[in-house]
Amino acid sequence: MDALGLARLEFGITTSLHFLFVALTLGLAPLILFLQTLWVVRGNPLHERLTKFWGQIYIVNYGLGIISGLLLEFQFGLNWSGLTHFAGELFGAPMAMETLYAFFVESTFLGLWIFGWGRLPKVVHLLTFYVVALAAIGSAYLIVVANGFLQHPVGYERAGDALRVVDIGAVFTNPAALLAVGHILPAALMVGGFFMAGVSAWHFRRGTAEVAFFRLSLRLGLTVGYVATFFTIGFGDASVLWVVRNQPTKLAGGAQAQEAAARMVAEHGPGDYLAPAWVPIALTLMLSVAYLYVLGALVPISLLGRGRIERRRLLLGVGVWTIPLPFLTVILGWTVREMGRQPWVIYDVLPTREAVSDVSATGVLASLVIFTSLYVALVVIGYTLIARIARAGPGTLVLGQVLGDPDDKTPHGAATGGEGADDRTGEESAAGGARSGACQESAAGRAPRRADGGNAAEPEPFREL
């Protein structure tokens, strides 16, 4: 493979894996915001524990998103300097704005949220998360504006060997961007909502004692995920209609596509200007999944009342095993969008091969190997940890813990089997084993005492129930 192929492969792998984390971040943020607002308004400790439990999953996932996103900002400079040079003003500007307006703000305020627990006044603390959530949406919007320009270049003119902005308003209201934001945000809510519902279903299958806790989570997740499905489909269909009219070669086939391809040959020289033939198949697959949710999710929703669903083991199992489905589908969606754009980096303006940097294939191969291995490690370890935290349930809440709390000298890992056993004395292990049996009762009993902000120096000793 040449430098172009390798650079494309590297970009595809790293952005897809990055987006896995982004989707959950975007989807969970509004749900957590809702829970924390409930807590601040009503003062019910259950809502505080919900905020902390889903919040710590959110934060770990956010961290994975950061780590997998670090490379992306550099990747354009490394592998795609042709794009930066040619369209820096149109593509680079929203990217740069994303780093300042969104990522910078988001990270700083998330730091305030994590470490302001129990330190900041409750309302101020809640407001920091509002900023985090808004910045996350702003981030999605600005990135999609940059991507939207690649899909459907507007508001520019040619100036020598580069492009220049003539209408900044058109760039930021590009239909290719707005339709995509309208599609991506509810799709992320599907990911977040069905994730929340799936994790809750897992706990009900295990006969959790935290019934009120996971009942609210299940209802919130299912409802939000289900409602979001309709918006996802609506904006998705609108996008398809728009693509058919504006990017005829994307969903290849038909006279219109052949016509457009012939025109491109005439204007830009010979080449295959039709997107790969499997793109429409992938699109169909994505749509099928969405309709599957429209129909399938009706069953658990109809059983939500009076907790009837909580005893249906098979149905709960389906909820657990379909957690990955929305994740895979959003990746499929990006693949349709990005592969369908080929062979263009800026549709009908700049071919991808002209955007690739003047670097050796060996160099790109080395970076591909390094980063792919790191990303695979990140995804595997990251999801293992998220699954662990999700399974551990609200018995182990680390958000708002203070230095004075016992660390891993507590029976923290008591129920996790052999791992880490070498670190504890036999006495401590025994104590942990004895106490973990009592944890279900005590977890419920503990809740009211934590109403004051939860920073009491009591141990948070319980792992898996």
Added chain:
Amino acid sequence: MEVVWLLVVGLLLAGWYALDGFSLGAGMFLAALKGDAGGRRRVVAAVGPFFLANEVWLIAFAGVLAVTFPDAEAVLFTALYPVIVLMVAAWLVRDMGMWFRARRPGTAWRRRWETTQAVASAAFAAFAGLFLGNAVREPGEGLLWLLHPYALVSALATTALFGLHGTAFVGLRATGDLRERATRTARRLAPLALVLAAALAATAPLAAAGTPQPAGIASPATASAPPAVGVTPLAVGLGLLVPVAVAVAWAAVRKGRDGVAFASTAVATGCLPLAAGALMAERLLAGVAGTTTIDQLTMVALPILPFLLAAQAALWWVNRHRLSDRTVTFF
């Protein structure tokens, strides 16, 4: 306006050096705390609240550089491709160490990620130094070109300075035994950092001399550019400020004045990219974006900067206390 953006880009990178520099230094310091799991936990707790807000500076730098000085960026990134790849890889690993460390109980798991973080922090610091040391030189090719003596001195000096900066930070935030250990390490590191900082300033002419002027790089704009490396008085001043600040920090550490020590190491680390930027200012300005880009960006991106600085200040205010039993932990 170009000069304003040159300053913004410089300040973003200087911000990263002065802020993430202590995250990295504290990360390296973890390796010095063998057999003291509690101490390592407190070091991570000391850095924790600032960690997220520190590393964003480098992302912001990369994003803004790409759009304001696209041609200069393209030349830099092509010439320094392997260094940047390794630097970002070390960055990923450092972050994995920080994020994964506390997510499972058990000292074995934690020790593994602490070691990972320490090694990756040192590597990240060294590659950042290698990046800056080579960035000021005339762009060349090949792996050997990257191992120029000046770049190597820069890598060593950056690592030592970050190490000093990190221990000064731990000295400022910790109490009791940990504070003493950090101060002791800082006292030992200071002379080494001073020698390397002085060597960096002394060898700067090496980077300028002996490299023939290539005939126009990448874009026609640079062909008519003035000589790329001009040792301007500003660069000399900033370059000399580094060892001076290190000397001040050394004296402050000896007197137990934690605040002055940390402020001085922050100045020293922050001056590294500023001196380099002053050295290569003309080359950067030759690779600036078109005036419309600069004007657009001035309108839409400049107004956010005061807000960003205020948010960072708020973060420092909330976490201004030394570590105590009530310090919130997460990492």
